[in-house]
Amino acid sequence: MASEKSYDNLCHDIYMRLYSQLERKDEERYRFAPAGTAKGVLHRDILMRFFQSLLSRRRNAIDEFGLSEEDLVHRINERQLHNFLAILMFATCRIQAAKIFTTQLVAGDEWPVMSSAGNKFHVLPAGREELLELFHDDIVTVDKFLTTQACFCPVTIQRREEVIVRSLEEHRLPYIAEKLLSQGSFGIVYKVKIAKGHFYDSRSETVNPDYTEIARKDYRISENAHIEHEIMGKILNSSSWECRNIVENYGSLHISPTKYSLFMPLAICDLMAYMREIRQTKPGDVIEKAKIIKSAIGLAAGLNFLHNKLKTSDEEDLVCYHMDLKPDNILIFRETSNNETNYIWKISDFGMARVKLRNRYHNSESERDFNSWFVQHKKTQDQSSLATLNRRGEGTYLAPESISAIPSMKTESDVWSLGCVISVVFTYLEEGGDGVARYQDARLKDNQADGIDRFFLRGTRFTSSKVHPIIKKWHSGLIDKAGQRDDREGRAVKFILRYLEKSVFEINQAKRDGVIAVEEALRETFRKYKELEAARENIPEKRKRLSSSVKPLRWHSSDDPQVERWNLFPSEAFKGCAISPDGNLVAYWTDDKISLYTSESLRLQNLHTASPASNYLLETKYNTTRMWKAVALTQRYLVASTTGGDFQCYIFKLEGGTSVDYSLDRCYKVSLPRSEISKLAISPDNKDLACILHNKEEPQSTSTLIRAPLSELIRIGEKPHNYPVKGALVNEFAIDDQLDTHDDDPWWLGKLDWPGTDITQFLFSTTSDIYLVVRPELTARSIEHKIPIIHIDLRTKRLDTLIIGSLGADSIPSSTLFTTFAPFRKQAATCAVVTREKQLHIQNLMGNGLSPAIQNRINNYRVLKLMMGWHDEKMFALGTPPASHKMLLLEMTIPQSGADKIYVKELAQLPGLSCDDEFVEMLSDDKSEQRHVLIATLAGANQCAIYRVPLLAS
Structure with a gap:
């Protein structure tokens, strides 16, 4: 034996x-x-x-x-x-x-x-x-x-139930991986991957057969939490999880004595991130807008459920006051059925930071405030931002009674917050993410606002609070713009916005409508948009579907010999576009698809129509939290990043010998243990990818800049575990002397003092020069507008900033101060900037005194986009004459001093393009057979087009 x-x-x-x-x-x-x-x-x-x-x-x-x-x-x-x-x-x-x-x-x-x-x-x-x-x-x-x-003894998460663990000395948590997503006042949110077999559903008596990714929010529990703990248990096991517009409870974990975790499904993002960052472009047509309004109806329905239909597991009636409804607390989820993708908005963060519960036992009432259960996290704060009160919407959406000496927060307080959200959503529908930012600035700018962003102005000792006067003024602007486009849409927008002003934005909460009335007003608005959609569908089609047998043509002239235009086919809800630096490739993308257009992908039938040379569809069947976020394009590479909280990008190698060979077939997927990518840029020599990453600990205050060689990223895509790659190109710079360097990270460049959402432009001008344009917030210290333009020299590790400021406090929001800029090609750290659409500034950012600043006024034209000539000998611009919406391609002289007059020459008019449309532009390189300007528009799903304007030698 x-x-x-x-x-x-x-x-x-x-x-x-x-x-x-x-x-x-x-x-x-x-x-x-x-x-x-x-x-x-x-x-x-x-x-x-x-x-x-x-x-x-x-x-x-x-x-x-x-x-x-x-x-x-x-x-x-x-x-x-x-x-x-x-x-x-x-x-x-x-x-x-x-x-x-x-x-x-x-x-x-x-x-x-x-x-x-x-x-x-x-x-x-x-x-x-x-x-x-x-x-x-x-x-x-x-x-x-x-x-x-x-x-x-790993923990098993129990769906809809609370698991209590005495100590982590006796148990292990079942997470294969976890990644910090965000940090709030009371909780910290992580994305966690749970091991198979550790997510148990008692109703079906099943466990997860494979790894499961969910969200976990961690809290620290206060000492006096016994009663609130019991109330929380009732909320977690209530019927609220039967409402599709409230984030579902996946269970909870109580680790004695002070740690508490809630589990919930992973969202794509929150509503504010969607509007300000992921889908900054305004929705292109009434179909998209109707879908967003339908999502807003669901939001109102979810709030109605909390106010009027909530029950505990014991069938007790509950009324839940959310008390912190804002775009940041509205999570977006993707649902696909019958090959149609819809986005569901769900209310989150209740039962956590600012939630109150009222039990109704016959004639008796009792209220509990969950805030006293959880300990507020202390967040580090940059001294430079202390003057910015309620930064990033903290308290922006709260009702006037929230600041009362004796707060009387009721369900009507949530209705006020819902009205604020709807007002912002309709701003987004008309003006995109930039409009949302300008709306915020406009609220801050009022002298009585005292630097606090709210939808009401606080009263003084002898006066009462009042609705912010900018609200009605702003709404009127939205109504006018919609009406100019279509009278019926103008009436629909007027209906909902005037309703908010009359029945929701009431200082006296007793006069406010309830959530049911708001939901019905949204439904009526949705019906008006559906009628508008049906009416437009009945318009005879101006073009028919192209036959697959049509032979591809080269760039082909239209009736106008100066301008070539191709409407994109098929029409889709594109959210962004990019043009390669040589002006020969165009990429458009939706939430889940990238389309590549080349000269050979343009086809002709009646009107010029462009069909993509290649498409790439993001797989979302098994991962519903990903969507395309940012795209960078050169003649050799297309790099696209996705949402999801971590560094994930796709590198497409465009190696066709001719334009007809370009495709998106060769792809490398790169996932790294880094923060999510906010912005992308590829160096002109196609060697490096520069990325701006979110600061996961303080995503609303700072970001990080890295530069990674594309060859290394491709190698990681082939072998995912080769990270980091030692010996890769290392460049570091410090914004100030206190900044720590990361010598162990070969890609780290530096920490930026601005969040990624505030960096509006990010590009290489040469292989070693990067430019950033930042849209800063207004502060309580000063409401003077200042726009930083930053130049980074990667060779010398030097960062230089040009501050474009308004002349004192004026009435125009800061987003309209900066219009456009273009770096010089041959002069290092020098750029031309247009402000207020009329004023040209030329300045060397290094400030060495060798190149004094030049300021001139551009007469007779509004300049919206600026492009530097091939050898800095002239500029090209897209602009309009005064009091006109027609878009022109202009050629402009470069003044050598402030006394030089700027001469403007009209080269061509761009039919169908308006100054209100969104578009990108690119000047072809000087090696092109025929020099030209290429313009890709996001004017709407039925109007997206590519323009090409040949430039004659001069």
Whole structure:
């Protein structure tokens, strides 16, 4: 029979088998054996060897334990002792401990085996006293067991239930990976990947068959939390999770004594991030707008559910006041059915920071404020931003009664907040993400606002609060713009915005409509948009579907010999476009598709129509939280980043020999343990990718700049674990002397003092020069508008800033101060800037005094876009004459001093393009066979077009 040596060898073998199955095995503090690991490793043959290794010489199992090996194996399975035995073996406990385990817990007929204190020996995690009694005061064995057992006691998340864990010294958390997504006042949100078998649904009695990614929000619990804890339990198990517009509760984890985690599905993003960053361009047509209004109806329905339809599991009526409804707390989820993708808005962050609950027991009422349950996190704050009150919408959407000396927050307070959200959403529908930012600035600029962004102005000692006067003025502008485009749309916008002014934005909350009335007003607005959509669909089509047999043509002239135009086919809800620096490739993208257009992909039938040369569809069937976010394009590469909280990009190698060969077939997917990409740029020599990353700890205050060689990224895409790559191109710069450098990170460039959402332009001008344009916030210290333009020299690690400021405080929002800029091609750190659409500034950002600043006025034209000539000899611009919406391509002289007049020459008119449209432009390189300007527009799903204007030699 086997000897003690054979037991030791078997113990070593079992250790290695178990170790190979551990998750996070290289992190001793976090490693754990997923559910079923011990049972899978300790199968019949291994158990037979185990029991045989325990036998004394010339004795069999019946002599030793009173049962055969087969019976002992049966007992292990019957009594589910695999994990207990796995701990013994993984802790390399001596053979005497294994024999005690077999004699006491396996071979004995009495079951369960109880300690003298009445506790079951086999229940895990085991206590020290029970183990000492079981192993006859063998301290070494007990210490080894206690040190090891947490690895085999991972937590299982229970759907819709609370799991209580005494200590993480006894348990391990079931996360294969976790990534910080955001940090608020009361909680920190992570994306976590849960191991298979550790997400249990008691209703279906099933566990997750594969890894599951969900969101986890962590809180610290205050000392006086007992009553609120009970109330929270009722909310978590209430009928609210039956409403599709409220974020579902995936369960909770209470780790004694002070840590609490809530689990919920992963969203794509929140509403503010969607409007300001992910989909900055305004929706292109009434179909898109109707979908967004439908999502807003769902938002109102969710709030109605909290106010009027909420019940506990005991069928008690509840009324939940959210008290912090704002775009940041509205999460967006993707749902696909019948090949149609819809976005569902769901209310989040209730039962957390600012939620109140009122139980109605017959005629009695009681209220609880969840804020007292959770401890507020202390966030580091930059001293330079202390003057910016309620920065980034903190308190912006709260009702006037929130600042009362005796707050009387009711359901009507949520209705005020809902009205504010709707007002912002209709701003986005008309003016995109930039309009949302300008709306914020306009609210801040009022002299009575005192630098605080709210939808009301606080009263003084002798006057009462009042609705912010900018609200009605702003709404009127939105109504006028919609009406100029279509009278019917203008009436629809007027209906909902005037309703908000009359029935929601009331200082006296008793006069405000309830949420049901707001929901109905949104439904009526939606009906008006659907009627508008139907009316437009009945307009006879001006073009028919192209036949697949149409032969591709080169860029072809239209009736206007000066301008070539192609409407995109098929029409889609494009959210962005980019042009390669040589002016020969155009990329358009939606939330889930990228389309590449080349000269050979343009086809002609009646009107000029462009069909994509290649498409790439983002796989969203199994990952509903990803969508395209940013795209950078050169003649050799297309790089696209996605949402999702981490660094993920796709690199497409465009290696066609001719334009007809360009395609999106060759792709490298790169995922790295970094923050999410906010902005992208590719160097002119196609060697480097520059990225602006979110600061995951303070995403609303700073960001990070890195530069990664594309060759290294491609290599990582081929072999995902080669990161970071030592020896890669390293460049560092410091914005100030206090900035720490990251010598161990070969791609790190530096920390930026602005969030990625405020960086409006990001580009290479040469292989070693990068420009940023920043849209800053107004502050309470000063409402003077200042726009920083930053130049970074990657060779010298130098950062230079040009501040474009208004002349004192004026009435025009800061977003309209800066219009456009273009860096010089031959003069380092020098750029031309247009402000207020009329004023030209030319300045060297290094400020060495060799090139004094030049300021001139552009007469007779509004300049919207600026392009520098090939050799800095002239400029090209897109602009309009005064009091006109027609768009012109202009050629402009470059003044050499402030006394020089700027001469403007009209080159061509761009039919169908308006100054209100969104578009990008590019001047072809000087090696082009025929120099030209290429323009890609985002004027709407039925109007998106590519323009090409040939430039004659001069």
